[in-house]
Amino acid sequence: MRPARSTVVTAAAVVAALTAVSGCADKSAKAADALHVTSTDSECRLSAAEVPAGKVTLEVENKGSKVTEVYVLFPDDRIVTERENIGPGTKATITAEIKPGEYEIACKPGMKGDGIRSKLKATGTGTTEKRSPEADAAVAEYRKYVQQQADETLPKAQAFADAVKAGDVEAAKKAYAVSRIGWERTEPVAESFGDIDPKVDVREDGLEAGHGPAKDWTGWHRLEKALWQDGKIGDAEKKLADQLMADLTDWQKKVGQAEITPTSMANGAKELLDEVASGKVTGEEERYSHTDLVDFKANVEGAQKAYELLKPVAAKNDPALATELDKQFAAMGALLDKYRADKNSYEFESYDKVAEPQRKELSDAVSALGEPLSKLAAAVVK
Incomplete structure (x- = not known):
């Protein structure tokens, strides 16, 4: 079990995280594009604030000095998917099926705490492709x-x-x-x-x-x-x-x-x-x-x-x-x-x-x- 995360994030931390993202994220990503997540010791930057619902690929790069984790979270902190142990200077790819709605991406430098949060919206009706x-x-x-x-x-x-x-x-x-x-x-x-x-x-x-x-x-x-x-x-x-x-x-x-x-x-x-x-x-x-x-x-x-x-x-x-x-x-x-x-x-x-x-x-x-x-x-x- 990883160290526990508190379910409470201070308002200041949320504002700081969202401010860091808002200045460097495009409005939306195309369905065929990956969402790029850049984790540093102080930021969790997204390449887009919106993605089409359905199959979503996150390309994560850790540019910080600490091992990090990246989570896709529902608004109530339930986990959609995650990837741990992303070392400094390394990359990881996460593929998930995400329904339309509001989410948060959390980067956790040092793999502790609530992490640096960034808002993500999944738009549309999701993939129309039927599962096998x-x-x-x-x-x-x-x-x-x-x-x-x-x-x-x-x-x-x-x-x-x-x-x-x-x-x-x-x-x-x-x-x-x-x-x-x-x-x-x-x-x-x-x-x-x-x-x-x-x-x-x-x-x-x-x-x-x-x-x-x-x-x-x-x-x-x-x-x-x-x-x-x-x-x-x-x-x-x-x-x-x-x-x-x-x-x-x-x-x-x-x-x-x-x-x-x-x-x-x-x-x-x-x-x-x-x-x-x-x-x-x-x-x-x-x-x-x-x-x-x-x-x-x-x-x-x-x-x-x-x-x-x-x-x-x-x-x-x-x-x-x-x-x-x-x-x-x-x-x-x-x-x-x-x-x-x-x-x-x-x-x-x-x-x-x-x-x-x-x-x-x-x-x-x-x-x-x-x-x-x-x-x-x-x-x-x-």
Whole structure:
């Protein structure tokens, strides 16, 4: 999980961001043109303030000194699509299907905070091109998949919460990582709802200035710290276990309302690999429990599920890309299998026992998979 973003942006920040854009953005972009997004340490400049609704391609260039993220957001901060880990001096392409309406583009230098916001309007009635039966089937099956993952998470999370409420540290430790698998497989969908992800999955370093004091920290990682670092469960942790279940139940009820398209599935698969690169490979995600490889595997499984459902479309439009993705997913699976007891087990080696050369090998495998996966969205809308 990335550091949490506050849902409140100061008026001054908004005015500054929009003023920066208004002086350098054309009024509109043609349907065939990409929207160019230039991110610096102080600006998020768009090449146009309006785009035709439908298939939209964002060509992002980071001219700043910090790693950045770029989000397309609904007015209520729900995520349409995103791309993380865009390094200084590098470019990225994001393809999305956007309905008519008002949106914001957020550039986040340093991958923190609310980001620098720019208004974007999608005009017209959207694309008139009908999706293929294969694409419609992929969306329908993926919707079933994310709902199933949420449904299956609740009893596993309840077992974890019950152990916490009983004050049983060892039982809670045993139930912790397993309770997170369904969430990690489908996290981009959960993040699209805005406030649920910060409530259940924020890390301690995500408690940014203005987000709230440490006493307001909730979710899995707050309990992880209590179990592994503090080694004890108090009344506060027992209340947090109930809060976790309430928030996860909210997620489970909202999953069916998620905006899902072939491009959001493809972008979500890439986001899951970005999650691995920014938290799991580094050991930052599960810094107390060292159960990072469980999350790692779940992220990869979620990305692979989205790809496999989209493969009939991708293989038709870009057979070479499908071949490469098959190869890289197989290689990643084989590499992760080295760190668990058997292929049917979710008992992985503690990540603090994984030496730097092996971490480098895992990181290289993530990069090798992430590069072709970044092209999947474009392939499914050719």
